[in-house]
């Protein structure tokens with residue numbers, strides 16, 4: 073296959089990134105937005121030695137599972153790259169990904185539950201970070217076209233809470249009104265790089281974060297005053313990111329107006345969330361995810377539990393009433409401060425949170441002789457480290473409840489726990505990210521000796 077060649081190809085599978093997979097002359101071709109069962113004419117965009125990437129020119133035979141997507145651009149841009157597949161089939165796709173990863177690791181005897189559907193299928197995101205750039209002489213918000221930094225202007229982001237889109241558009245209009253320059257990546261000049269908006273779904277509180285090249289700019293006071301007038305906005309920050317980087321947030325947040333956090337609820341608990349703290353994105357599904365994890369832990373009043381990768385303490389604090397003691401560890405200091413605060417706010421007195429890397433604190437605790445009954449882990453995509461797993465096992469937990477946002481590292485880590493005498497019989501995918509290929513799972517590892 074060669075660049076710009078048009079090939080006719082039958083799509084036989086979906087890749088983990090939700091690209092249609094087909095074969096031409098024994099070589100694999102990945103076609104954006106194509107679905108299994110379809111025959112498409114596709115244009116080769118990039119050809120490598122044994123495989124190629126392509127985009128659809130014409131659908132010759134359409135899948136009955138194809139959904140006509142209202143926002144085709146955003147789907148192509150990767151914002152919601154599964155949106156062209158019916159929701160039922162999205163759930164089945166996610167389950168199958170987990171089944172196949174387990175099979176590849178020769179762990180076929182572990183059962184995979186049906187993916188737990190999300191109550192909200194669109195408009196579920198309680199946080200958005202969108203790029204700000206100048207397009208045709210005007211400041212725009214939108215998304216970067218796939219594999220590029222070309223901004224496609226957008227007002228309806230499809231998976232965002234519509235209240236968040238309302239505020240994004242209102243802030244965009246204020247920036248235009250006060251002639252604030254958008255960031256220019258090539259010249260490393262201008263001001264606003266990204267807009268972040270977070271919403272406490274239970275309270276309606278909205279936080280706006282202007283992610284900027286400089287700490288201050290001409291008109292910042294007027295812009296802040298105007299944003300504070302937007303209905304529902306309770307908190308405004310400036311995040312300073314002076315680096316030439318693709319990383320969205322800089323290290324420092326400057327409080328501009330209002331509260332220093334927003335409030336939200338999970339179940340009957342209230343949480344204060346500051347700008348850089350992790351909070352589960354899909355508020356409609358989070359209580360169901362935590363319930364599954366806590367039910368599977370089968371907690372006892374005498375239990376000592378660890379909440380590792382604890383964020384603002386949501387899992388440990390949700391479990392605290394069932395157990396004797398909770399100890400949490402989290403690397404982001406502001407999140408640990410939030411966790412301590414949240415324990416106080418909810419009058420929970422048996423939970424302590426510590427700042428540090430889980431792979432460093434867990435070995436320290438194990439060396440100090442800590443004994444645990446249940447360990448909850450909820451790491452980022454790269455999963456756990458062997459050092460963490462060794463130390464966790466040393467504290468003797470009967471169960472390790474693993475919440476994972478990357479099934480590939482989950483399967484790797486299940487094997488590591490199995491090597492240390494733990495068993496696993498069921499992985500439950502939970503759909504936290506409808507319309508995207510991202511997969512969240514919950515599973516429990518049980519000690520056998």
Ligand SMILES: C[S@@+](CC[C@H](N)C(=O)[O-])C[C@H]1O[C@@H](n2cnc3c(N)ncnc32)[C@H](O)[C@@H]1O
Pocket residue numbers: 350351352380381382383384385386387401402403404407428429430431450451452477
């Ligand atoms: C997927 S989030 C889970 C947060 C929380 N359990 C929740 O449900 O909201 C992962 C968390 O791990 C934290 N983290 C990342 N690397 C870490 C490390 N090496 N040690 C401890 N925490 C870490 C991140 O800051 C983030 O808060």
